[in-house]
Amino acid sequence: MAYKQFILVCGGTGCESSKADDIFKELHAQAEAQGVAKDVQIVKTGCFGFCEKGPIVKVLPAESFYVEVKPADAKEIIAEQIIKGREVTRLLYQDDSNAKRIKTEEIGFYQKQYRIVLRNCGIINPENIDEYIAREGYIGLEKALFEYKQDGVIAELKKSGLRGRGGAGFPTWRKWEFSRGPVSDQKYVVCNADEGDPGAYMDRSTIEGDPHSVLEAMTVCGYTIGASKGFVYIRAEYPLAIERLKIAIKQAREYGLLGDNILGSGFSFDIEIRLGAGAFVCGEETALLQSIEGNRGMPIPRPPFPAIKGLWGKPTVINNVETWANIPVILTRGGDWFAKIGTETSKGTKVFALTGKIKNSGLVEVPMGTTLREIIYDIGGGIKSGKKFLGAQTGGPSGGIITAEYLDTPIDYESLTSLGSMMGSGGLIVMDEDDCVVDVSKFYMEFCVDESCGKCSPCRIGTAQMHDIVEKITKGLGKLEDLDKLEKIGHALKRAALCGLGQTAPNPTLSTIKRFREVYLEHINGTCRSGKCKDLVTYSIDKNKCIGCSLCARKCPVNCISGSKTEKYTIDASKCIKCGECFAVCKFSAVLKK
Amino acid sequence: MAVAQIEFSKELESFVREWKDKPGNLIMILHRVQQEFTFIPREAAERLARDLEMPLARIYGVITFYHYFKTTKPGKHRIAICMGTACYLKGGQELVDETQRILGIKGAEVTANGLFSIDAVRCVGCCGLAPVLMVGDDVYGKLTTDQVAGIVAKYQAIG
Numbered sequence: 001m002a003y004k005q006f007i008l009v010c011g012g013t014g015c016e017s018s019k020a021d022d023i024f025k026e027l028h029a030q031a032e033a034q035g036v037a038k039d040v041q042i043v044k045t046g047c048f049g050f051c052e053k054g055p056i057v058k059v060l061p062a063e064s065f066y067v068e069v070k071p072a073d074a075k076e077i078i079a080e081q082i083i084k085g086r087e088v089t090r091l092l093y094q095d096d097s098n099a100k101r102i103k104t105e106e107i108g109f110y111q112k113q114y115r116i117v118l119r120n121c122g123i124i125n126p127e128n129i130d131e132y133i134a135r136e137g138y139i140g141l142e143k144a145l146f147e148y149k150q151d152g153v154i155a156e157l158k159k160s161g162l163r164g165r166g167g168a169g170f171p172t173w174r175k176w177e178f179s180r181g182p183v184s185d186q187k188y189v190v191c192n193a194d195e196g197d198p199g200a201y202m203d204r205s206t207i208e209g210d211p212h213s214v215l216e217a218m219t220v221c222g223y224t225i226g227a228s229k230g231f232v233y234i235r236a237e238y239p240l241a242i243e244r245l246k247i248a249i250k251q252a253r254e255y256g257l258l259g260d261n262i263l264g265s266g267f268s269f270d271i272e273i274r275l276g277a278g279a280f281v282c283g284e285e286t287a288l289l290q291s292i293e294g295n296r297g298m299p300i301p302r303p304p305f306p307a308i309k310g311l312w313g314k315p316t317v318i319n320n321v322e323t324w325a326n327i328p329v330i331l332t333r334g335g336d337w338f339a340k341i342g343t344e345t346s347k348g349t350k351v352f353a354l355t356g357k358i359k360n361s362g363l364v365e366v367p368m369g370t371t372l373r374e375i376i377y378d379i380g381g382g383i384k385s386g387k388k389f390l391g392a393q394t395g396g397p398s399g400g401i402i403t404a405e406y407l408d409t410p411i412d413y414e415s416l417t418s419l420g421s422m423m424g425s426g427g428l429i430v431m432d433e434d435d436c437v438v439d440v441s442k443f444y445m446e447f448c449v450d451e452s453c454g455k456c457s458p459c460r461i462g463t464a465q466m467h468d469i470v471e472k473i474t475k476g477l478g479k480l481e482d483l484d485k486l487e488k489i490g491h492a493l494k495r496a497a498l499c500g501l502g503q504t505a506p507n508p509t510l511s512t513i514k515r516f517r518e519v520y521l522e523h524i525n526g527t528c529r530s531g532k533c534k535d536l537v538t539y540s541i542d543k544n545k546c547i548g549c550s551l552c553a554r555k556c557p558v559n560c561i562s563g564s565k566t567e568k569y570t571i572d573a574s575k576c577i578k579c580g581e582c583f584a585v586c587k588f589s590a591v592l593k594k
Numbered sequence: 595m596a597v598a599q600i601e602f603s604k605e606l607e608s609f610v611r612e613w614k615d616k617p618g619n620l621i622m623i624l625h626r627v628q629q630e631f632t633f634i635p636r637e638a639a640e641r642l643a644r645d646l647e648m649p650l651a652r653i654y655g656v657i658t659f660y661h662y663f664k665t666t667k668p669g670k671h672r673i674a675i676c677m678g679t680a681c682y683l684k685g686g687q688e689l690v691d692e693t694q695r696i697l698g699i700k701g702a703e704v705t706a707n708g709l710f711s712i713d714a715v716r717c718v719g720c721c722g723l724a725p726v727l728m729v730g731d732d733v734y735g736k737l738t739t740d741q742v743a744g745i746v747a748k749y750q751a752i753g
Contacts, residue, residue, distance in 0.1 A: 014720040017733035051722025199679035201719040236625060236662055237718065274618070275625050277660035278716070294620035296659040312617065355680035355721035362722055396679065429679050443682055453659075555740075557695065579688065581739070 003041040005082055006060040010122060012047030012205055013240055015055040019071055020044075023055055026074035031082070040082050046209015048122035049363035050109055053093065058104070058122070065104040066091035096381070109360050112378050114341070114367050116349050117202075117325045121209030121363075126244050129251040132212040138257055140331030144220045145265045148331070150180065153224045159335025161347035162327070166192055166283070166320030167398075167424060167500060169346070169413040172327075178307035179315040180225040187227035188311040189218045189269075190318040192288055193234035193241070196280035197396035198447065200427030202351040203321035205363050207234070207241040210325065211248035215271060217327035219258065221317050222269040230271040231311075233288055237278065245273060280397075280451035283425075284499045285318045287453065298455045299499035322351055322426070342368035346412035350423065356392075356430040357384050366411075373407040376430060387432035391515070395424025397444045397451075398504035400511030401437065420511040422504065436532035437512040438523050442470045444508040451501065459502030462493040466509060475535040478524040483513055531593050534578040538594055541582075543568045545590035552582035552591060600637035606630050610645055620648070620656055624663055633664040661716075669704045669711035671749045674728040678717030681725040685739070689727055690714050692739040696746055709750065 009015075009024045024044050031037045048056045053067035057077070064087050066077070073091060080086045092101035095108075104110060115121075124131035132138070144153050157173035164170045179187060191214055195203040207214060218230045234242055249271055252258040260268045274292050281287045282297040289311050291297040310316025326348055330338045339347050346368040352375060355361050359381035366375060372392060376382065383389055391401040400421035402409075409415050413423050431440065445467040454460045466489050469482050490506030497503045513520055522529060528536040541552070541561075548565035560576050563569030571582070583591045602610070609626045613619040623646070627638050634657055643650040657663045673693060677686045690712070694700055697710050704711045720726050723735025727742070729749055734741070 013718075014722045014735075017720050017723060017726075017735060051720070054722060195719075196716065198677070198682075198717040199721055201717070201721060204719045237716075275622060276662075277621055277625070278662035279660050280716070291621065292618050294618035294622075294656070296655055298659075353721060355724065356683050361680070361724070393679070427679065429683065431683060435683055440679075440683075443679070557692070557739075577691075579691070579739070 003039060005040045005062070007040060007042045007077070007082075008045045008058040008060065008122065009042065010046075010048045010054060010056040011044035011126070012051070012054075012121075012208055013201070013238075014047070014051040016240065018055050020055040022071040023057065023069055023074060026071045027057075027078065030074045030078040034078050034083060036078065036082050040078075043125045044127075045123060046121035046126050047118075047205040047363055049113075049118065049205075049365075050107075050360065051363065052359070052361040056122075057091075062087060063103050063105070064088070065093050065107065067093045108381060109362065109364075109379055112370065112374055113365055114349050115365050116329055116341075117206060117322050117351050118209065118363065118365050119329065120213065121205060124210070126209050126211055127247050129212060129248065129255060132210070136332050137212055137328070138216055140328035141216050141220055141257065142263060143331050144223060145263060145267065150224045153220060153331065154180070156331060156335040157327070160330045160338035161335075161342075162323065162330060162338065163346065163413065164319060165322035165326075165350070165423070165426070167422070169423060172319065172323060175307050175319070176221060176224055176317055178305065179227075179317045182308060182315050184315050186229070186312075186314045187225055188314055188316040189221045189225070189227050189230040190289070190292070190311065190316055191218055191230070191232040191324055192283065192285065192318055192320040193232055193238075194276045194282045194288060195235060195238075195321075195425060196283045196451075197398075197425040197427045199355055199429050200353045200396060200425045202353050202363060202426050204235075204238050204241050206321050206325050206351070207238075208244055211241075211245045212252065213325040213328050214245075214321055215248055215252055215258065217324040218271060219262065219269050220327060220331065221319075223267050225315065225317055227315075227317070228269055230269065231274050231292055232271060233274050233276060233282070233292055235278070236275040242273065242275070249273070279453070280447070281453045281499070281501050284501055287499065288318065289316065296453070298453045299501075301498060320425075343410060343412045345414055350411065350426060352394075352426045352428040354380050354428050354430070357387065357432040357435070358382075358430040359384050368412045369410040371408050371410055372402060375411075375428065376407070380430070383430065383432050387434060390431040390433055390435055391437065393421075393429040393431070393440070393508070394427065395422040395504075395507070396427045396429075397447045398422060398500065398507055399424045399427075400507045401431075401440075401515060403515050420507065420514060422507070434530050434532070436528055436530040437516045437519055438470065438474050438528070439530075439532040441509045441512045442467070442474050445470050445505070448501070448505040452505070453501075456496075456498035456502060458493050458496035459498065459505065462489050462497070462502070463505050465489055466493075466506060470509060473520060473523045474528075474533040476523065476526045476533075478520075480521075480524060482524070483517070483520055486510075486513060531580070537578055538573060539571055539576060539578065539580070539583060540573075540592050540594070541569050541571055542590045542592055545588050547588055547590070549587075551585050551587070555581045555585045557581065600635065600641055602638075602641070603630060610642070614646060620646070620653065621660075624653075624657060628663060631667075633667050636665075666702060667704070668713075670709050671729050671752075672711055672713060674713045674715045674718065676716075676718045676720075676724070676726040676728075677714045678721065678724075680721040681717075684724045686714075686725045688739050689725055689737060689742060692742045693727070693746070696743055709753070710746070
């Protein structure tokens with residue numbers, strides 16, 4: 001039976017949270033009720049990436065891209081578009097610049113993007129292996145088994161120039177080669193899906209939208225290094241991704257793409273899921289392996305590297321989700337093809353979770369070498385509500401802040417490191433003039449104190465000390481010499497900590513001190529220009545501007561504003577909790593923030 | 595020492611049996627136990643120590659290392675407020691403060707009627723909807739503090 005039209009409903013976590021599932025069900029019900037269930041196929045896909053405007057619904061072949069759809073819109077989509085062939089214009093994405101309703105390929109968000117990792121997200125039904133296969137799925141595995149063989153796979157990866165996407169950017173082929181060398185009765189392949197960076201969700205979306213790409217790549221790795229067992233270590237907080245992965249593993253087994261004698265090649269490989277339990281440090285590979293072994297997730301010194309001595313002491317290749325998802329395409333289209341994309345040292349693309357004070361939040365994939373300005377302004381649409389750009393944090397709690405003057409730096413591993421940041425996982429958090437870098441630095445230090453496993457003293461003590469000093473500064477109690485102290489502890493921590501968590505923990509603080517020293521000095525002198533640091537802010541009411549409307553008094557959660565129409569209003573500073581509600585609601589700019 | 599008595603459901607029992615001899619089983623088993631009890635009761639940990647022939651100290655070592663595992667019973671409606679970076683920048687902390695104020699509880703406390711507890715959690719992965727608050731599996735995004743009271747009232751009514 002051939003369908004004439006297709007409706008794709010985003011089934012990513014963001015859209016699911018805003019009723020995408022109800023939309024999906026309602027579309028089915030309406031198609032049935034209006035007698036066109038046989039003509040239209042309704043599919044739930046992975047993430048479209050444009051999370052800001054979710055839930056997203058796309059209709060093919062018309063290429064209609066509907067945003068912020070509600071379950072109640074289903075009736076009209078079926079009646080108008082599917083039956084009468086008329087687009088529901090009111091649901092199309094509206095371009096800000098000219099208020100025109102436009103189609104997918106015209107949307108600024110998608111121009112300049114180049115999708116390799118996310119190639120199938122938002123296109124296929126991730127719960128159906130046939131759809132993955134129809135889009136060149138498992139061809140890479142077939143080629144690896146029967147054409148490239150082990151040497152050929154390594155050679156293609158080497159040609160491609162693929163480097164690990166999870167952190168430091170180690171060449172993938174070399175990691176595999178290390179594990180391939182030693183003779184061992186057992187070897188392991190591990191997928192790191194413990195996406196702990198707060199504000200990043202690329203790995204989650206990749207697994208939710210295209211789980212087979214990870215399974216295929218892991219199987220190829222197993223064949224290449226001689227392993228028969230793989231583990232996907234995934235956050236327990238990602239129930240949808242876990243569910244789709246389970247379905248994918250089951251289907252792959254049924255198709256003979258996992259299990260004994262894969263595709264009749266004599267090679268056997270199977271994959272098991274292991275759940276994380278909420279420890280950021282488990283993103284560090286040695287800690288992750290400890291966790292799979294059922295222990296406290298504490299890192300162990302390297303070398304020996306896991307590639308030589310990993311899980312249960314056996315050679316183990318461990319790559320992150322995004323690295324894995326690149327591999328099937330490299331094998332299908334060849335390493336040379338991949339190497340043409342990107343910069344001299346960093347090949348391919350990078351997926352970023354673009355969030356924060358950006359107009360178009362979402363998941364974006366761009367070729368390496370794209371500038372931050374292109375990502376933030378051309379794809380992201382710039383800062384929300386016309387505020388001024390302050391900086392962008394890449395690499396989460398391990399990274400640093402990048403300021404306006406460096407927006408035109410082409411992004412790759414080396415350029416980010418030289419800016420005091422790192423590629424990290426791919427969280428890209430945009431801040432505007434309302435944000436305070438000292439406050440953000442406190443936020444990240446707090447995170448690191450909380451997540452430090454406590455095994456090595458530089459990290460256990462160093463992060464706590466740095467946090468206390470930064471916190472002191474946010475309260476206006478800092479001294480000038482505290483900045484030197486922060487830098488001294490930070491540099492010691494970078495050198496002495498046992499694992500990546502500790503070594504990179506000082507980055508957010510060090511980079512903000514470097515780029516925004518004057519803001520730290522202002523705090524030391526008792527002011528916070530953004531008003532985020534509450535101890536440094538006082539609210540008061542300008543009697544000349546107050547018209548006595550009482551709105552602020554009614555909104556005040558602690559009832560510390562009193563007055564009347566004639567006497568105007570005043571704030572009792574001793575009771576004020578500095579929530580800023582009065583400042584936000586006053587229509588006459590009568591509430592002052594100092 | 596008195597032997598602690600705790601009922602495991604048949605499903606949980608067979609899960610433990612299935613995983614008993616697999617290497618690295620402890621975390622997977624703890625997840626399953628928490629799924630059944632919403633936290634890990636002391637008696638359950640003691641029973642696992644016997645069933646898995648593993649020192650209780652080792653089990654507690656793992657439980658207390660990972661944020662996900664709870665040793666006290668949470669409220670019936672678990673409010674999780676995202677404190678990932680995107681949500682933090684957009685007012686996640688204010689949502690935490692407001693929710694604590696409305697319910698009159700702090701940290702791991704549970705309201706007197708057992709209905710609510712609050713967790714400030716790491717990124718729930720819907721950064722496009724920041725700031726995000728979840729009650730059980732229901733997600734509320736792009737929130738302002740004045741919406742919190744209404745959401746709480748909704749679950750108060752369910753009881």
